[in-house]
Amino acid sequence: MAFGISPRKIITIPLGNYSPDYYLTLLYHAYKSLGWRISYFNRDGIIGYTPISWESYAEEVSARIEGNNVIIKSECVGYQFFFTDYGKNAKNLELLLDGEIEYVEYHLKENLHETTQQLIDSTPENKFITLEDPPMGYKEKLRDFLAAFTPKPGYYITPVVVLINIAAFFATRIIMLALLLAGILNASRHHGTVMHYLKNDIEGLYLSVGFSTRNAVLSGQVWRLVTSVFSHFSLLHLAGNMVVLIYIGSLIESKLGKWNYLLLYLLTGICASVTSVVWHDHVVMAGASGAIFGLFGVLLALLSTNFYEANARRALLISTAIFVAYSIIPVGKRVDHAAHFGGLVSGYLFGWIAYMGLKSNRQKLIILFAATATVIYTGCCLALAPIYQFKDLRQLTHQSQQLSDKLQRDFYGNYGVSRDSVMLLLNHKALPEIDTLKLIANRMDRLLLPKKQKALANIKSRLILQECKLFTLLYKEFRDRDQVKYRAEINNTTQIINDLRIDWSKTGNDPDMEDGEE
Structure with missing residues (x-):
């Protein structure tokens, strides 16, 4: 099997007693006999393409006259996965050289009176097809690893x-x-x-x-x-x-x-x-x-x-x-x-x-x-295209979490502190923090974001507002010394918060980031 970016198989055949014109004529009829489509034919060589099949989407088979030799090459036209031709090029050369040329010469010798020029005249002209400017461009010249990294005319x-x-x-x-x-x-x-x-x-x-x-x-x-x-x-x-x-x-x-x-x-x-x-x-x-x-x-x-x-x-x-x-x-x-x-x-x-x-x-x-x-x-x-406010969302989310943690400490971390000191703390610190948290929630809900992140920001905003409501109810309960009046509303608000947290967890923990793309 041949390997490489452009897998190919090349063989050099001495012409011996054959004239270049006569051998090219044999190749022409051998290509035709094999069902290969001829795109170029002239005194310097021939280019043809194998049929499309489930095994192959065509190889280019070319023959070039150089001195008293003919260089025959079969090369994959398309990109080959794993850089191998799976033996296709060797098979093409085997079909051509192991019997087909002899078969053509023996069975068509009575009809080989056509001159090379007559065959040239019968091949459709196309100025983009020559051996010097082949259909596959510089691809056929990538013969080794370093060639792929070496600037040359036509491949610079x-x-x-x-x-x-x-x-x-x-x-x-x-x-x-x-x-x-x-x-x-x-x-x-x-x-x-x-x-x-x-x-x-x-x-x-x-x-x-x-x-x-x-x-x-x-x-x-x-x-x-x-x-x-x-x-x-x-x-x-x-x-x-x-x-x-x-x-x-x-x-x-x-x-x-x-x-x-x-x-x-x-x-x-x-x-x-x-x-x-x-x-x-x-x-x-x-x-x-x-x-x-x-x-x-x-x-x-x-x-x-x-x-x-x-x-x-x-x-x-x-x-x-x-x-x-x-x-x-x-x-x-x-x-x-x-x-x-x-x-x-x-x-x-x-x-x-x-x-x-x-x-x-x-x-x-x-x-x-x-x-x-x-x-x-x-x-x-x-x-x-709109500029989405992901940075603002990150900052507001971080700020809201910091304030929420502070409020947790303000309301639940004051064991052993006198009632008057707690009231002073709640009035002068906790209540302003609650107001700030409400502003953050409102700002978060107004951010320009794509649909998914907008939904997440909305959930987060509602969650923050419910937390503000809960802290406010806890403040009133402590202020009024009444553990009955606000308890039903506190329990209901707590349930809403828990439901919102479940919705939040279902959508992911990071509302503004996705995986990097290649």
Whole structure:
């Protein structure tokens, strides 16, 4: 089996007594006999595609004449899971070389009077199909591990972007580690706990190195739409994205041109990021996958046109559609499906713009229209999306808990203290605290929040008001020295508080935080 980002099998055959034209003619008829679709045929070689089946969504089988040899290669068109071809390429070469050529030569020798030029003339022309500019772009030249990271003509921006992502990952981890150690040291100096620091400041660590959140972007930090595209949560997250970027970049960078390719990568990344910002209420967002899906959208758009020769287009379209359909399925808690969708849709739109620009040889159209569309979409999203008051909710929740704890101590922690001292404490301290707690509850109920958090804030507000009512009743009971007059109302209020606490516990303990997304 062949392994790699683009699994392939290559074999070199000496021509011996065969002339190049004659051997190419044999290959032409062998391809036809096997049912392979021929996309390119000329004196320098041949390109064909195997049929689509449940076992395979097409391999490209090419033969290139070099001196007195013919180099025959079978290569997987689509992205292969686990980077293996499962023996498909070796099987193709075996079918072609172990009998098919001899069969064609023996059974068709009476009809092999056609010249190579006649066969060339019968093959549909397409200026995008040549051995020098193959349908799969630079992908077929990724022969070893280092080739994926080495800038070359036709494959320049992709490895540079990959290396920038890798460098950014390790640089941000060094910065985050330094900030983390400083934060832990500061927490210990102020008698805080390390776990409390980690729980409350992990988002701040991510934001300090360019990750993105809804409120940060909507508050004016628009640059995070770009920096988050070059940020990743883990080595596994980074590696997965970079492998797919190398695959899609090697397919289309040479077709678009390096600067068009870079522009579309960045613009679809921005569209993906802003879609994620609008969709998610409060998560940390990062990753190149939105921009990568944008490039897949560009490829799907090009495959919807006559940019590629029909047979090459068919093989690439099916393999690409399978991969995109499988990857876009909204399954997985820590996967940013909104960014994937935003990147894919914007990429498809920009792909059509790129096609029209390439077709008319007006490259500036690509830059102008794609950039304009991105600015308009981003501007609308930023203008229309509300800024949720999560920070205010956290602060009010913390303040309410502190006041509630103080009131508990005021009312239940004064054993052995004279009645006059307790009344003085309640009048001058507890009652103002109750009034402050009521104001907090009213402010909490008016916060601008998404539906789920709004419901939680409403429960919390009602809970606080009921606690204020309970403390007020306890104060009146103590003041009037009457343990009968207010007892029924106290019991009823206590039951309401318990019910609200049950509702609160069912919705989760932290009303403003969700899991981070990749």
